[in-house]
Each structure stands twice: as C-alpha cells, then as structure tokens.
Amino acid sequence: MTTTARTPTIVTPARIVRVGLSRIRYEITGYFRQGDAVFFTFLFPVVMLTIFSVAFSETSFGKDAAGHTVSAASYYLPGMLAAGVLLSGLQNLAIDIAGEKSDGTLKRLAGTPLSVISYFIGKIGRALITGILQAGLLILLARVAFGVAIATEPGKWLTFAWVFLLGVATCAILGIGLSALPRSGKSATAVIIPIVLVLQFISGVYLTFTSLPSWLQNVASVFPLKWLAQGMRSVFLPSTFEAAEQGASWNLPGVAIVLSIWLVVGLILARLTFRWIRKDS
Amino acid sequence: MTASASAVEVSGLRKDYHGVEALRGLDFDIKHGETFALLGPNGAGKSTTIEILEGYRDRSAGTVSVLGVDPQRGGLDWKARLGIVLQSSGEQGSATVREQLTHFAAFYPNPRNVDEVIAAVGLEDKASSLIRKLSGGQRRRVDVALGIIGRPELLFLDEPTTGFDPEARRQFWTLVNQLKAEGTTILLTTHYLDEAAQLSDRAGIVADGRLVELGPIDTIGAAEARIPVVRWTRNGIEREERTDRPAEFVARLALDGEPERLEVIRPSLEDIYLELVGNVEAAAAELAASTGEASS
Numbered sequence: 001m002t003t004t005a006r007t008p009t010i011v012t013p014a015r016i017v018r019v020g021l022s023r024i025r026y027e028i029t030g031y032f033r034q035g036d037a038v039f040f041t042f043l044f045p046v047v048m049l050t051i052f053s054v055a056f057s058e059t060s061f062g063k064d065a066a067g068h069t070v071s072a073a074s075y076y077l078p079g080m081l082a083a084g085v086l087l088s089g090l091q092n093l094a095i096d097i098a099g100e101k102s103d104g105t106l107k108r109l110a111g112t113p114l115s116v117i118s119y120f121i122g123k124i125g126r127a128l129i130t131g132i133l134q135a136g137l138l139i140l141l142a143r144v145a146f147g148v149a150i151a152t153e154p155g156k157w158l159t160f161a162w163v164f165l166l167g168v169a170t171c172a173i174l175g176i177g178l179s180a181l182p183r184s185g186k187s188a189t190a191v192i193i194p195i196v197l198v199l200q201f202i203s204g205v206y207l208t209f210t211s212l213p214s215w216l217q218n219v220a221s222v223f224p225l226k227w228l229a230q231g232m233r234s235v236f237l238p239s240t241f242e243a244a245e246q247g248a249s250w251n252l253p254g255v256a257i258v259l260s261i262w263l264v265v266g267l268i269l270a271r272l273t274f275r276w277i278r279k280d281s
Numbered sequence: 282m283t284a285s286a287s288a289v290e291v292s293g294l295r296k297d298y299h300g301v302e303a304l305r306g307l308d309f310d311i312k313h314g315e316t317f318a319l320l321g322p323n324g325a326g327k328s329t330t331i332e333i334l335e336g337y338r339d340r341s342a343g344t345v346s347v348l349g350v351d352p353q354r355g356g357l358d359w360k361a362r363l364g365i366v367l368q369s370s371g372e373q374g375s376a377t378v379r380e381q382l383t384h385f386a387a388f389y390p391n392p393r394n395v396d397e398v399i400a401a402v403g404l405e406d407k408a409s410s411l412i413r414k415l416s417g418g419q420r421r422r423v424d425v426a427l428g429i430i431g432r433p434e435l436l437f438l439d440e441p442t443t444g445f446d447p448e449a450r451r452q453f454w455t456l457v458n459q460l461k462a463e464g465t466t467i468l469l470t471t472h473y474l475d476e477a478a479q480l481s482d483r484a485g486i487v488a489d490g491r492l493v494e495l496g497p498i499d500t501i502g503a504a505e506a507r508i509p510v511v512r513w514t515r516n517g518i519e520r521e522e523r524t525d526r527p528a529e530f531v532a533r534l535a536l537d538g539e540p541e542r543l544e545v546i547r548p549s550l551e552d553i554y555l556e557l558v559g560n561v562e563a564a565a566a567e568l569a570a571s572t573g574e575a576s577s
Contacts, residue, residue, distance in 0.1 A: 010357055010358060010361050010388075010389075010390050011356070011357050011358060018387075019387055019388060022384060022387050023384075026376065026380070026384045029375070029376065029380070030373070030375035030376060031375075033375040033411070034373070034375060099373070100372075103370060103371045103372050103373065104367070104370025104371060104372050105370075105372045105373070107337070107367060107370065108365075108367065108370065108372070108427070110336075110337070111335060111336075111337070111360065111363070111365035111367070112360060112365075112385065112388045112389075112431070113357040113358070113360040113361035113388050113389060113431070114357075114388045115357060277337060
C-alpha cells in the first residue's frame, strides 16, 4: 500500500462516461429514498390525471373521426405527460441541485476528481429514467384504469419518442441552469415551483390552450412547455383535434425548433451559471 | 509532476474578505510524509488557510504549492491525489455507508478497498445503514472514510474528530498512525491539543491571521514556556516554582522535610498554546478594537 510514485491520468472520456453512468444509478437510488421529491415530481401528474379523469368522467371533450366520445382521461393524458417531463426534468433538478449546493454535497464533490460532465450525465440520466417510468405509469394508468385507447401506429410512437427525449433533455438542462436562481436550498421550492406551476396553467396542461386569450397564448408560446404539450397531443389525441390547435395544426416542426432553441439556451445558461461552489461566499 | 521537496509550500499567504484581513502573511512548508497540525482559536484563519490549500478559495496574495500545483489551477488529476475531510456538513445522506464509499471509490484511479476502509473507521455494523440515520459522530466517520477512500498522497483533516466519543477518537488516532506509516502527508486542524500532540510531527499556531508559532510539537512555545513546574504544598500553602533542574530542586526541597502533594509538571501543548494565544489575543484586542473580526 504505497502512496507515492504514480501519475494518475483520470480525465479520459471513457472514465467520465463510466463514472457518469454510475452516478445515474446512485442518483436514482437516492431520489426514490426522498419521499417528498417522489411525490411532488414523480407522482404529482399521476395524481392530477386521476383527479381530472374522475372529476370530469361524465364530460365529453369531443369526438374522434369514428364519432366516439373522447373522455377526460384521454384528453388530459398528453398534458400530464408533458407536465411530467417538466417536473422530472426542470423542477426536480433545479430544486435538487440548489439543495446540493447549500447542504455541502457539491462542496464535497468539488474536492474529488469527479468531472462536472459525469455529474451532469448523472442528473440528466436520472431525469430521463424517472421520466420514462413516470410516462409509463401515466400511460398504464390511463389505459388500465380509465380505458383510454392508446395509439398503436409506429409513426405516432416515433413522434412520442423524439418529443419526449428532446423534452427531457431540454427540461433537464434548463433545470441545471435554473438551479443557480435560488439563493439557498430552503428557498429553492419557493422560487422554482411557482415558475413551473404558472407554466403549466398557461401552456395547455390543465386548461384548454386555445380557450386562453390570444395574448396569453402568445406569451406561453415563448416557453417550451406549450410546445411539449402540443407534441404530446399530436400523439395521443385523435386527428379531429388538430383543427382546434393554434394555426389549426400540430406544427411538429415548431415543436422541434422551439424545444431545440431552449435546449441551447439551457446549455449556455448551465455553462455560465453552474459552479461547484461559490468561491468566497 | 514536479519533484518538490515539500508536499505543501506556503509563502506570504494573505487573504482579504471585502477589506477584512483574514490572513496577514503566512509562511510554512509541510514535508512529504509529515503530519502537520494547524492550531488556533475559532476565527483565527485555520479554515481559510486549509480551504485555500484545497482549492476552495482564492488567495489575495502570496504563493502556494500543493503537491507541486497551484491550488487555484488544480485539475482533476491533482484532486485525485488529495483526500479532503471538510468541516461537517448537512447533506441528505440518502445512500448507505457502503453505497456511498463504493460510489466515491469509482472517482479515483487507485482506490482503497471499501470494506477495509469501513473497518478502519469502525463502521462495520453500520455499513448497510443510510447515512442520514447515523449519529453525528458516525457521520463524521463516514466523512473521514470518504477522505481516505481515494488513497490520497495528501490528506486534509479539518476538525475530523468533532462529535467522536473517546473510544472513537482513539480508534481514529490508530487510523491516522496507519496512514502515516504508509507515507501519507497529513494536514490536521483540531481543537483537541492532546490530539495534535499525539498525531503530528510539527504544528503551526495561527492567531489573528498570523502564524505565531511554528515547529516540532516538543519545541512549540518559547524555551521559557516549556520549563517544568514543581508544585507542592507546605503548611497548607500551595507553592510552585519553574525550574530547568526539577530533580535537584526537589532534592533540596526534601531537606526541609517531605513536601505535601509534590508534582513535577511539564507544560502540555495545551498550556503552551493557551498562553501563546492568550498573549496574541490580548495584544490584538488592544490594537484593533475598531476593526471587525474576520470569520474563520
């Protein structure tokens, strides 16, 4: 057990990825051991979908091409899927990282040879895996408990896959960027949750988007959640609903463009704001 | 990696916080394989110094080299050679002791065996417990374990035994002696002077942002401060005398009959420390009554 005469070179891409993957596992294990985080980010959309589906179980939200009534569960599923991506990505990571900053976790990590990239791989991987589990749970609940007919066309699922992955990546990166906003871990929920909540109300998650005043629709169109929800509706709602969208179109290219722009904004924000510690604070 | 004679070299180290001088020019070296204790009262600048060496804080002036690298430019390869035990923190602790150590071990190129480290800090019974469910002293042992898991060349221990019961402290001393035997260089801060005396080869005493004393433990303090004290009682009156030749003094004392409660006391590091720090603080209080005191 000698401690001298070695020249470690640990900054190899393979090592950064390997440690990053080990952090995904570590992060997810830790996440599911925190009761409050699991409820407010993981189960929240599931609870909301249940409430809406039960509360409006007698209400018709429209008809599909074959004339079948669209139930509340069918109608709200895409919105809840979009909200889940926002919560698992943005809300969860922003609050989590702000907490890690103030409780000393990041200071400890800063003193180890852990690469920032590995740390980010862990966080984004956690958002992705928990997001997938959450989406699976939502779809399963809608199908099994509320009898929602789920699309089977491969094209729809391809759309779902790219909207979901782009959405998770964008929201997770924005979460990392926004984690610098709260001044302390204690204020993190108070700073982040209102942002997320307002976005959900103006982006067509809880309220029908086109029923909002057009100026509010325009405001919401600046932010990614509106587009994420629209992409999800294009997958899960019947084609008869397309006419009710802004511009009477699902506008998937728009979804891709706006989410990508926010992904880049998030990357820049994260690059500029993320620090292991605030020196000399 | 430059083959430097010393593991740590500090010269003219100064640190200002918004105009308040926390460090006013420190100079010291730590040789490879040496255990060096940095002592001093709260707010004297110990933690500021150690955090500058760890790369957590930027210095205002002076030069610092840690394992041949300027800590302000230390990269991941440099960090892989360090072990850092910070002052206690309030982390979530959502991993078990073994999970946490296994995970951190993966950061390092040549880590120690996880179970050996768990045994070395005496947490075998708690290996599968969540860290948040441990007591303060047990969590502190996890901190120490995380500090040594990467097999560091240089180990920083910032008040490592806070919250330890006496048995845990003895166990910790054994661990540190093992690390020393393996050649680990150690920088220790502690409030327990017996601990510093037990573990370290040399010590520096920081008071009011300056190094007021530096040297091997048994030479700390002016020669005068280390003169043994003979204490005895005669006719109900307690008396004491400082002398370089206590045996001769006691022999003469015995000529007048057996003295009561006779003791020969060699001033401990703690006695010397308290005297030194007391002097500096008294001087500082007189001098700088107007300037605010820098926090640690």
